[in-house]
Each structure stands twice: as structure tokens, then as C-alpha cells.
Amino acid sequence: MIELFERYPDLEPHLPYRQLGRLPTPLDCHPGRDLGISCEHLLIKRDDQSGAAYGGNKVRKLEFLLADAIRQDCQGVITFGTAGSNHALATAVYARQCDLICYSMLSPQPVSSAVRKNLLAGYGIGNRLMGYESYEDSVAGARALLKEASERGVRLYRVRGGGSSPLGCIGFVNAALELRRQLDEQDLPPPDVIYVSLGTMGTVTGLMIGLQAAGIDCPVVAVRVVAEEVANEPRYRVLYRETSELLCGGDAGFPVTGESIREPDVRHENFGPGYGHYTEEGMRAVRFARDALGIGLEGTYTGKTFAALMKDLEGEKLQGKSVLFWNTYNSMPLPEIDGLLDYQALPPFFHGFFEQPLQDLDPEAR
Secondary structure, three states: OOHHHHHOHHHHHHOOOOOOOOOOOOEEEEEHHHHOOOOOEEEEEEHHHOOOOOOOOHHHHHHHHHHHHHHOOOOEEEEEEEOOOHHHHHHHHHHHHOOOEEEEEEEOOOOOHHHHHHHHHHHHOOOEEEEOOOHHHHHHHHHHHHHHHHHOOOOEEEOOHHHOOHHHHHHHHHHHHHHHHHHHHOOOOOOOEEEEEEOOOHHHHHHHHHHHHHOOOOOEEEEEOOOOOOOOHHHHHHHHHHHHHHHHOOOOOOOOOOOOOOOOEEEOOOOOOOOOOOOHHHHHHHHHHHHHHOOOOOOOOHHHHHHHHHHHHHOOOOOOOEEEEEEOOOOOOOOOHHHOOOHHHOOHHHOHHHHOOOOOOOOOOO
16 A cells, blocks of 8 residues: 555545556665765665656656546546657556557657657557647647547546646655655655756655655755746646645545645756756766666756756755755666667657757767
8 A cells, every 4th residue: 555545544535546656666875975975865766666667757646647547437548748758658658557548749859869769669559649849739639639539439538748737746745755654664864855856846746745744844956857837836836735635635634735835946057958958967967877876867857957966966055964866767678669660650740850860968879
């Protein structure tokens, strides 16, 4: 049973849930002196290992969202992202496990080797890839698809980009409670600060609520890696209130309400020239994490977030402190990618991601 239901058993009958991942994910502890860095401990929450089929932060959200789709007798799901969306791929992987069709409404992003691999892997497992020139066009496309499916008597469930709906956020409320138990079991003090990527805000919102419920009172550095129209304070506050209301209904005794909003420390300076554009600092952080910690990060989300942590390590801000980095990137092998190496099998919209050159900082760029 997940930690949320252990603590608040009256929530279980009211929240759709289906186990998809491997929880709890490991909590690694590295003494700073062993890494040559100034903090006392560097903790790594290994959500890269959150699922056997596919890891990363999306699995926690999908355990609630896909369960809701099944409860509503849906035959498929529609979700949104950019061409190389980890969320779209994760949704396709776990939708297939739930016998659900997955339609991914995808819009452009900078070309990278990760984009190419995700597209091939998604197509290889039957993800219905649909390309659009903008997010607005993808929303219009989703409306048309929902209408057409309804006319055929097919029910499709709409999953927000990143899985960042109130129900999806609950996956990371549980994650914070899970962290509390691990700290106690490993006899570790609560971290002095947590670093995590800020994208569609579901991960950060759930964490902020869950940390409050778990009694972990530490700042959360949320490193913005998407445009501000996607991640901003008004949207965060709405998502926080709606998630809290979902948890506080009935007699479960959940202690955090929408009136007690805690704000993360949002960092903007690591965003770089735009979403999906790799930065020198971010790729340097990717290499450090690989060589010193043995973990794989990437240039769009986790590399930029770890770069913010490394920057803070250069001064005295983190000296002697316990620092936690939440690794939200998948480290499991991509599904069935070896079975589909010809990109021309993909819909024509996506061919350009294989025919245009990789961005200069991509590890596979020549």
C-alpha cells in the first residue's frame, strides 16, 4: 500500500489508484566530502527507477490518472506534449499495460537525440503520434478527436500535459510522505533544501503539499525549465488549492488545506534560450552526475536543475547542509526501440526531427 493510504486510509475508497510503478523509489545518500563538494550530504531521490517499464516522475501521476480512466470505462487516453515528451511516452507505456489506446498530441521543440529516441520508442509500442504546429492547434485537434471518438461510441480520457491535474498531483503528495518514512528508516535528518525541476508544476505542487503534511519544513528550489506562461505563480496557486480540496473532502483528516499555500523558491536563470535548448551549464551538470554519481540526466529538465544546485555549491550557501536532488528522469531502457529504426515509418510531421541537425550541445552531435 502506498504511504498516502497508510496514513490516511479513508482516502483510499475515494481516490482511483492502480499500481504501475515500483514504489518507494530509492533514496541515495552521498557524503559531500566523497564528491569534493561543500554540502554535508547529497541525497538523491531516485524517481528515475520508479517503474520497471519506464521510470521518471510521470509514473506516480499516471497511477491515479489511468485508474480514473479505467473507472470511467474509457477505451483510450489523449495527452499533450512536445515531440520528445517523456510524459507522452510514459503515458503510452502505462496505457498499454492498462489495455488503453494512447493518442499523443505533440508540438515542435528543438531537435535532440532524446527527441528522436522517444518518438521511435513511442511509435514502436503503438502510441498514436499526432503532430501540430502549436499547442493551441493540438488542443483543437484533441477536441476533434474526442468528438469523432464519441460518435463511434468510444470514450477517451483527457490527461493534461505532464499529468499535472489535481488528481495527478496526488502522486507527489504521496512521494513526500514516502520521503518522510525513508528519512526516518535510514536515520537521516530532513534535508535543508530540495532541488526539483519546474515544468507543468504537478510534481512541485504535489511535493509542496506533501512536505507540509509530512512535517518536512525546508525550502524547495524549483528550477523553471518551461516558458513562464506554463509555469507561473497564479497557475501554481490554483493547482495547489484544487489538489488540497480533493484531499480534504470527507473525513480522511488530511491536514493541508488550500488556505495554507506554501510557495517554492522558483529559479528562472537556468532556463536558457528556450524550452528544450541545452545549455553549457546544464550539460556540464549532466556530465558531473554521470561521472560522480552514476546517474543519467538530460539537457531539458534535470540537467538544468542540477546545474542550479551545482551553482549554489560554488559559494557558501550549501556548506555543511543536507541537500536533496529529486531525479525525475527515466533511467530504464526505452521500450522496443531496436525494433523500429526507420523514422520514415512515423507520420510525416515528425520526419524533420530526424532530417534536421542535432543542436550543438547534444551528446550525440558530431
